[in-house]
Amino acid sequence: MVTTTKTFNFDGIFPTCMNEYSTAIEGAFREREKYNNVCTKIGKKLGNSDGYFNFICVDLSFFLEHIKKKRIDEKEKYCKYFFYKLKDDLKEESYNCINENNCYKEIINTEVEDNNNLFNICKDNDNGFDENIFEIFDYLNKLYTELKLFSISINRCHFDDKYFNEYMRLLKDFHNNDSLSRVLTEADEQYKIYLKKLLECSDAGKLIHYFSRIFGSFFVLTFFITIIILVLCKYTSYSLYTQQIFSMLRNLWNNRRKEQHKLYNLFYIEYKNLIENNY
Secondary structure, three states, rough: OOEEOOOOOOOOOOOOOHHHHHHHHOOOOOHHHHHHHHHHHHHHOOOOOOOOHHHHHHHHHHHHHHOOOOOHHHHHHHHHHHHHHHHHHHOOOOOOOOOHHHHHHHHHHHHHHOOOOOHHHHHHOOOOEEEHHHHHHHHHHHHEEEEEHOOHHHHHHHHOOOOHHHHHHHOOOOOOHHHHHHHHHHHHHHHHHHHHHHHHHHHHHHHHHHHHHHHHHHHHHHHHHHHHHHHHHHHEEEEHHHHHHHHHHHHHHHHHHHHEEEEHHHHHHHHHHHHHHHH
């Protein structure tokens, strides 16, 4: 049975299942040999024995192992995410099984022959995604990936929110699903928190840019004036005036140093206020 976009339940899948998928495959890096043999057999059965399928098959195996102890009522949402990942990965390559439903059956049959039943965990769950549901999953996955990247403080001031806004705009086109609307509302609330911090980064960046222009322009101007004076002194009869000019420059430099010190203090105070407001 193919579930329509209007009736599909998106509640609880994002970002929970996405995060647990990452946790499952990252924590098992040293144990990948555990499922290597069975995934190699599955790949041959599907007519694709390259390294790409073996890699994603092992990832999916670790995710299924991660969720197998979940309660029955919890497994449904995790299995939805599993079928999304399976469909997404199968779209990247060509297989003898034609579509993800047939591929899933072939995977289960091959796994049983190898005395393994891990992929059976989700066999009782509906995996009839239409293309619209798959597209929504794909946008949600990308949307929450953007939020996850921004949540890492080292990326905060380099975050570009244009991708987030674009995915949000595309998702809002599917406006006939109440559960999706709830998911988008939750994502938007998280985004507002991050946006406030992003604006603070922007203010600090503008302040730094303003002061760097002031200091930079003064040093460039001083350099060129010095070069001109040296040329005049060496190749013209204006050397009598150079002492007066150098004296004027020295006074100008001293005055500028005082101004720079004031500007530096002002910058430090403003930057400190921004940091304190951030917390």
